[in-house]
Amino acid sequence: MLALNQKALEGSKRTLKQVTVRYECTLSRQRGMTLVFIRDGASFRYTLARGRLLTALGYKPKNNENKRVDECFTKPPGFLQLNKRITNEHGPEAFVSKRLSP
Numbered sequence: 001m002l003a004l005n006q007k008a009l010e011g012s013k014r015t016l017k018q019v020t021v022r023y024e025c026t027l028s029r030q031r032g033m034t035l036v037f038i039r040d041g042a043s044f045r046y047t048l049a050r051g052r053l054l055t056a057l058g059y060k061p062k063n064n065e066n067k068r069v070d071e072c073f074t075k076p077p078g079f080l081q082l083n084k085r086i087t088n089e090h091g092p093e094a095f096v097s098k099r100l101s102p
Contacts, residue, residue, distance in 0.1 A: 027051060028061075037069060044069045 027034055027050035036048035049064040049072075057077035064072045 040068060
């Protein structure tokens with residue numbers, strides 16, 4: 001009986017790993033951007049940041065995942081930094097997330 005349980009457990013782990021890899025590839029290849037976050041005290045923390053749009057804007061998943069929302073996306077996306085007119089017109093503060101009052 002123990003051998004059957006061990007075999008079932010190994011099969012489940014293998015399947016879980018395959019599904020996880022497929023999920024990661026799907027999220028990374030999507031055209032848009034997926035952001036997942038959880039409550040972290042009075043703020044929120046990103047647990048996932050993936051997609052082509054994220055990288056097209058010059059951000060990397062590793063720089064946003066497992067960080068609080070107010071620690072992420074603090075400067076304009078990379079393509080805006082290249083366009084001095086837009087950056088000078090709006091300034092970096094236009095792209096910083098601010099808490100809205102009720």
